[in-house]
Amino acid sequence: MRARLSTRSSAPVRQSSVRAHNLALVLHTVANNADRPSRAAVAATTGLTRATVSALVDDLIAGGLLTEVGPAPRTGAGRPAVGLVLGDTPAALGLEINVDYLAACVVDLTGAVRQRFVERADQRPADPGQALTALGGLAARARAGAEADGLILAGAALAVPGLVTEDGLVRVAPNLGWQDVDAPALLRGAPALADLPIAVDNEANLAALGELRVTGGDPTFLYVSGEVGIGAGLVLGGELYRGVRGWSGEIGHLTVFPDGRLCRCGARGCLEQYAGQEALADDEQLAASALGIALAAVVNLLDVPVIVLGGAYAPVFERLRDGIGTELRQRVLTAGLAPAELRPAALGADAAMRGAADAIIRGVRDDPADWLRRAG
Amino acid sequence: MRARLSTRSSAPVRQSSVRAHNLALVLHTVANNADRPSRAAVAATTGLTRATVSALVDDLIAGGLLTEVGPAPRTGAGRPAVGLVLGDTPAALGLEINVDYLAACVVDLTGAVRQRFVERADQRPADPGQALTALGGLAARARAGAEADGLILAGAALAVPGLVTEDGLVRVAPNLGWQDVDAPALLRGAPALADLPIAVDNEANLAALGELRVTGGDPTFLYVSGEVGIGAGLVLGGELYRGVRGWSGEIGHLTVFPDGRLCRCGARGCLEQYAGQEALADDEQLAASALGIALAAVVNLLDVPVIVLGGAYAPVFERLRDGIGTELRQRVLTAGLAPAELRPAALGADAAMRGAADAIIRGVRDDPADWLRRAG
Numbered sequence: 001m002r003a004r005l006s007t008r009s010s011a012p013v014r015q016s017s018v019r020a021h022n023l024a025l026v027l028h029t030v031a032n033n034a035d036r037p038s039r040a041a042v043a044a045t046t047g048l049t050r051a052t053v054s055a056l057v058d059d060l061i062a063g064g065l066l067t068e069v070g071p072a073p074r075t076g077a078g079r080p081a082v083g084l085v086l087g088d089t090p091a092a093l094g095l096e097i098n099v100d101y102l103a104a105c106v107v108d109l110t111g112a113v114r115q116r117f118v119e120r121a122d123q124r125p126a127d128p129g130q131a132l133t134a135l136g137g138l139a140a141r142a143r144a145g146a147e148a149d150g151l152i153l154a155g156a157a158l159a160v161p162g163l164v165t166e167d168g169l170v171r172v173a174p175n176l177g178w179q180d181v182d183a184p185a186l187l188r189g190a191p192a193l194a195d196l197p198i199a200v201d202n203e204a205n206l207a208a209l210g211e212l213r214v215t216g217g218d219p220t221f222l223y224v225s226g227e228v229g230i231g232a233g234l235v236l237g238g239e240l241y242r243g244v245r246g247w248s249g250e251i252g253h254l255t256v257f258p259d260g261r262l263c264r265c266g267a268r269g270c271l272e273q274y275a276g277q278e279a280l281a282d283d284e285q286l287a288a289s290a291l292g293i294a295l296a297a298v299v300n301l302l303d304v305p306v307i308v309l310g311g312a313y314a315p316v317f318e319r320l321r322d323g324i325g326t327e328l329r330q331r332v333l334t335a336g337l338a339p340a341e342l343r344p345a346a347l348g349a350d351a352a353m354r355g356a357a358d359a360i361i362r363g364v365r366d367d368p369a370d371w372l373r374r375a376g
Numbered sequence: 377m378r379a380r381l382s383t384r385s386s387a388p389v390r391q392s393s394v395r396a397h398n399l400a401l402v403l404h405t406v407a408n409n410a411d412r413p414s415r416a417a418v419a420a421t422t423g424l425t426r427a428t429v430s431a432l433v434d435d436l437i438a439g440g441l442l443t444e445v446g447p448a449p450r451t452g453a454g455r456p457a458v459g460l461v462l463g464d465t466p467a468a469l470g471l472e473i474n475v476d477y478l479a480a481c482v483v484d485l486t487g488a489v490r491q492r493f494v495e496r497a498d499q500r501p502a503d504p505g506q507a508l509t510a511l512g513g514l515a516a517r518a519r520a521g522a523e524a525d526g527l528i529l530a531g532a533a534l535a536v537p538g539l540v541t542e543d544g545l546v547r548v549a550p551n552l553g554w555q556d557v558d559a560p561a562l563l564r565g566a567p568a569l570a571d572l573p574i575a576v577d578n579e580a581n582l583a584a585l586g587e588l589r590v591t592g593g594d595p596t597f598l599y600v601s602g603e604v605g606i607g608a609g610l611v612l613g614g615e616l617y618r619g620v621r622g623w624s625g626e627i628g629h630l631t632v633f634p635d636g637r638l639c640r641c642g643a644r645g646c647l648e649q650y651a652g653q654e655a656l657a658d659d660e661q662l663a664a665s666a667l668g669i670a671l672a673a674v675v676n677l678l679d680v681p682v683i684v685l686g687g688a689y690a691p692v693f694e695r696l697r698d699g700i701g702t703e704l705r706q707r708v709l710t711a712g713l714a715p716a717e718l719r720p721a722a723l724g725a726d727a728a729m730r731g732a733a734d735a736i737i738r739g740v741r742d743d744p745a746d747w748l749r750r751a752g
Binding site: 256300303 | 618670677713
């Protein structure tokens with residue numbers, strides 16, 4: 001998804017971009033209509049002519065992106081037309097490496113999980129090459145299962161607990177002990193991944209994208225991933241905000257007590273030292289209060305209306321809620337006008353790898369013309 | 377600018393939106409080319425046909441948005457063509473109310489300041505109606521001067537040190553003592569403003585927009601406005617980020633010392649208590665250190681590469697720089713990879729009202745078709 005192009009441009013509107021725009025429009029129209037719309041219904045919704053819609057639908061069906069099925073049952077009069085639904089291909093491979101597990105899944109075009117493998121093992125003793133070779137093995141099993149189902153893969157994406165550059169280079173993953181690891185190159189060494197586009201991203205960013213896809217309702221929220229470290233993924237207006245170098249979301253290193261505990265990063269009083277997985281096990285109320293102070297900063301700064309707590313926070317959410325809420329009410333200037341909502345993550349431990357696969361799927365759904373060219 | 381529509385849409389591409397897109401494209405092409413491009417040069421840059429460009433240019437000239445002038449001097453052979461430059465109309469009225477002054481300016485389509493009035497007076501004793509009536513008087517003088525120059529106004533925008541809703545309602549402006557003030561309605565009572573679209577926005581947001589226009593180089597930065605209170609305007613990828621309710625940027629209420637000084641907002645340890653105008657006068661080094669802690673949170677969270685210090689910070693910038701920098705180096709996780717840049721604001725005290733006028737101008741430049749319809 002790092003290579004995904006923006007659809008905005010100041011170039012003049014030409015025929016090829018009109019076709020690409022309209023292909024995406026038709027695909028989204030079908031995806032957002034659970035009633036299996038006919039070609040005529042798609043034409044009516046989009047304002048395109050029926051002939052144009054039919055040509056676009058034929059291309060999308062040929063590429064596997066749409067399928068024609070019987071219409072939804074109905075009681076009205078008239079001959080029911082054949083309806084359109086999303087196809088299930090292309091699908092995407094979501095991968096994750098974290099401190100104590102490896103994971104792989106395949107998600108199809110509709111967002112359904114078709115394969116899922118998790119292997120628990122401490123990754124800290126392994127060097128990056130060993131760890132990613134093991135992950136390549138898991139990917140091979142997921143891919144074989146998907147292809148046995150007739151799915152075609154559009155790409156793979158890896159979630160990593162660290163800072164990732166635009167090229168997928170892992171600059172630092174402190175809790176894995178990684179520094180400057182060329183993760184795409186190492187993954188391409190695995191036979192199951194050699195022929196796929198590979199993206200790499202921060203796990204909290206990808207978990208936030210996964211949450212966005214599953215819940216649908218909140219286009220702007222902060223996803224906080226409580227692991228050994230604490231990361232955050234910021235979704236603004238339905239888009240992940242990465243920061244200029246892709247290094248946003250380092251909420252674990254927000255200062256909560258300027259003269260407090262020494263952090264692995266060298267600073268004093270970082271949130272991670274009060275609300276990371278180990279501190280959380282020691283003292284849940286201190287963790288809640290420290291989280292509240294840091295989250296108040298986020299809400300004051302960004303006017304984010306929803307905060308989603310994932311990772312280690314999700315199972316203890318109810319016990320953290322009051323302590324966090326107390327700080328938010330005291331410290332957020334607009335708390336009296338419209339308080340921020342707190343909720344646990346919907347996807348649990350699979351959030352990051354689901355988000356990784358979803359990022360590939362979103363790329364296809366937003367620019368089906370590109371996929372049709374590649375597949376054609 | 378609150379009413380400005382996004383140019384992105386999932387609607388099919390139709391003729392009218394193609395024309396609007398191409399009008400903006402031609403206008404931007406001329407604006408970004410200091411060499412007075414000919415119609416042929418605009419056609420070559422945009423990829424549009426010469427006939428299309430000529431028709432669009434004619435419309436823009438009729439609306440005052442473009443002017444035909446002699447070409448830039450050159451030494452090559454061939455007959456020099458007539459060149460295009462931005463017209464100066466429509467222009468925009470920028471207004472500001474702050475704790476100790478009122479201000480009004482007129483900025484033309486090229487961004488040049490054509491009128492400027494500042495009236496120093498403590499606004500706290502005045503009720504909102506009185507204050508805005510006085511501001512209406514200043515606006516009348518600015519408008520009269522602009523119209524004597526042949527300028528036509530497209531609208532007015534007011535900068536306020538407070539939380540503003542989408543409709544321009546000032547929910548709270550704590551340092552003015554305002555609560556729930558319908559600023560657009562009060563301004564429309566002034567004869568000079570009765571016939572203009574009126575927008576209202578937070579002063580730090582508008583100052584950030586002004587800074588964006590003037591410097592041009594940094595599409596992502598945080599603008600911090602140090603006044604009696606402290607506000608921030610966040611520009612992400614060339615766009616002001618407002619937050620879901622328009623209440624982003626309340627950096628003055630970030631907690632820097634959780635058990636510290638009591639703030640007017642009721643919380644303890646807010647940045648405003650350590651780095652607001654009064655605290656700054658008491659202890660510049662404490663102000664710098666507190667600012668550094670808060671700004672480190674912003675950089676960790678948002679990966680913002682540039683921080684601009686405005687208002688009361690600009691004149692003492694050199695004395696604050698080291699204290700802020702020390703905290704950033706210690707507390708920002710990626711400080712060793714790529715440190716954030718600190719710099720003083722370019723526009724000084726006029727930033728907010730210039731930004732207010734610029735917001736109107738940007739609206740016209742981004743959607744000239746809308747202005748041509750209104751003016752036509």
